[in-house]
Amino acid sequence: MEVAIMHSELNKNVCKTLIAAEYAGVEIKMAENFQMGVSNKTPKFLKMNPLGKVPALETPEGPIFESNAIARYVARLKPGNTLFGSSPIEYGQIEQWIDFSALELDANMRAWVFPRLGYATYIKSAEESYISGVKRGLGALNMHLVSRAFLVGESVTLADIIMTCNLVNGFKYLFTKSFTSEFPHVERYFWTMVNQPNFSKIINRMGQVKQADVVLPFPSTKKPDAKPKSEPKKEEAPKPKPESEAAPEEEEAPKPKPKNPLDLLPPSKMVLDDWKRLYSNTKSNFREYNDENTVSFVTMNKVGGFLQRMDLARKYAFGKMLIIGNEPPFKVKGLWIFRGPEIPKFVMDECYDMELYEWTKVDLSDEAQKAS
Structure with missing residues (x-):
């Protein structure tokens, strides 16, 4: 045909x-x-x-x-391929990720890049919303790919094809290395996919995919002069300003921004970067959260949103969240280390879904608690 x-x-x-x-x-x-x-x-x-x-x-x-x-x-068109999976559940999951790619990522990425390509008017608050949406989507995708090479099953499906193609312009125009460093599993997945022979054969016809060094700048709006420049006018002595147009009084100097209470704590003997490296190479177990999460992408969205809101504590905390299980209800487990002896008050105040989780302070002298 x-x-x-x-x-x-x-x-x-x-x-x-x-x-x-x-x-x-x-x-x-x-x-x-x-x-x-x-x-x-x-x-x-x-x-x-x-x-x-x-x-x-x-x-x-x-x-x-x-x-x-x-x-x-x-x-x-041709039966026998596995682009739609090998079972009804895989078919449903493939369709799920196709919709996710279109609604959570592609829609926000297009709205983010269009003003920078000159196709739409730039509005700062709108762009911030689109970037937040992209980060939320990438966070959920990153968690899904923690232990997976493909979105569904053990081989390339249509979900991987559509997801990867939708991510191409993001990596080319918007996603600098510092931006994607928050989503290492998405990075690994994307570069693995675009280097598959069937992908690279097609995608490279648009030019080799290279990650953006900087976010695509806005197009220049300055127009060349259409008329020849007139002769410069002779300078005239400045006229004295009337008292009503006198220079305004000097504005009051801005008040210094108050320090975060955690910055006032005495120096800590613990080096958080060393702990992060140790943790990343150590097998760890996590405490259960709840059994209310019955839809996979909804659970991922909730946890991804929580991690985005916790970004305000980046300087003062280290955390890891996992969604566990292949069948609902899914378990959410996590481990967090905060600067100071308690969860900082500003985190409790600003991150509204903190109260949805059960928080237990670890007692390092309790062997049973350490084992769990």
Whole structure:
């Protein structure tokens, strides 16, 4: 069966279909002489997609538009591949991660980058919201990938193809190394995927994927002068200002920002960075939280949001959270080390979901507690 894809240029949305075709063994014909702004406004194309958007797929049975739908169709053309998993539960989980990729990550990343590409108006508060959404999504994805090479099962599925393609522009334009260092398992997953032969064969046609050194800057809005510059005017002696226009009184110097109470504590003999390195290489067990978490992505979102809110304690704490179990209800366990003898008051005040967890102060002299 011959299918033809119509697009203006190779981008991450087209790559989804072409990579799926590589895994499924489907031949895709590329539409020739397609010109955006012309070809997509013809009556023929508008019958394929009434919105005139690309990509669109032409098949013997009829047209398909929307990149995820096109990739799904191509992945199903030839039976026998595992792009949709090997069981109903894997199929559901693949669809789950496709939706997650579109709604939690791609939507926020596009809104973040569009003003920087000149496609939308920049609003600082809106950008901050989009960045927060991206971090929340990456945090949940990072936790899921702690002990997994793929999103579902033990091989590449359509979920991995769509997730990776959606992440490409993030890594190229937005995600500096300092940004992704908070999500090491996402980093490892992304670079593993883009270097798979079927991925690199397609994605590298857009140019080699390199991680951004800096967040993409805003386009310059300064326009060149259209008129020749006039002769400079002769300087005139400045006129004295009336008393009503006299310079305002000097503003009061800003008051120094009060120090965090934890910075006032005496020096600690414990070096937190040394502990983090020791902890990262030591097998640890965690205390149970509760058994109310019955939906995996909801549980991940809750814990991911909690970790984002705990970012305010980064200088004063070290923490680790785990979601345990393959079947609901999922267990949430964690271990936190705080500067000082108690959980800091500002953390309790600012991180509103602290009270949802059961906190137990560790007694290092209690062998039973250390073992648990």
